[in-house]
Amino acid sequence: MADSDYYEFGVAHGRKYTLEHLWLQVLDVKKADSQIKIGLSEFVRAEYGDIVRVILTKPEDDTEFKSEDSDADEDDVNQDDDAATPMTSGDEVGLDDLLLTVTTEHDKLLINAPFPCKIVSLNGDIEDNPDLVNDDAYADGWCVIVQPHEFDP
Numbered sequence: 001m002a003d004s005d006y007y008e009f010g011v012a013h014g015r016k017y018t019l020e021h022l023w024l025q026v027l028d029v030k031k032a033d034s035q036i037k038i039g040l041s042e043f044v045r046a047e048y049g050d051i052v053r054v055i056l057t058k059p060e061d062d063t064e065f066k067s068e069d070s071d072a073d074e075d076d077v078n079q080d081d082d083a084a085t086p087m088t089s090g091d092e093v094g095l096d097d098l099l100l101t102v103t104t105e106h107d108k109l110l111i112n113a114p115f116p117c118k119i120v121s122l123n124g125d126i127e128d129n130p131d132l133v134n135d136d137a138y139a140d141g142w143c144v145i146v147q148p149h150e151f152d153p
Contacts, residue, residue, distance in 0.1 A: 017041060022040060023138065024036050033147065035147055036117075038146060039142040044102065049106045051103070051133045052105060053102070054100060054126045056124070087122060089119055089120060089122070091118070091119045097112060098113075117146035119144060119146055123141075123144065
């Protein structure tokens with residue numbers, strides 16, 4: 001294999017990781033009701049290619065995000081946007097509810113919430129500039145800050 005077939009990725013310390021390739025960072029471990037910052041691990045980019053789109057939405061029906069053709073063009077992506085309801089601060093997200101839709105060079109990922117929570121803050125910058133996730137996944141590329149209802153740090 002050529003060197004270009006490999007992508008090195010980092011794992012940040014002080015975080016927990018989910019099987020859906022999310023990282024979780026407890027923002028204030030001393031508080032009983034601490035908030036958690038959530039982002040995509042660098043493994044997503046290593047496994048699926050560069051991230052080309054991140055959508056922070058709460059759709060009526062997640063089948064609206066499924067595509068028969070993994071090479072969907074930009075018009076198809078825009079149709080998905082029209083069918084989704086943007087998440088806002090204060091929204092409740094249940095266990096396994098859709099949290100993020102991520103489009104990469106090679107695939108589209110539907111990533112569910114790892115625990116029930118309330119949205120505190122959204123990083124809308126990653127919707128406008130997904131390269132933030134590609135270039136700095138563990139800092140500027142964070143996705144959401146949540147207040148968990150059930151979480152054991």
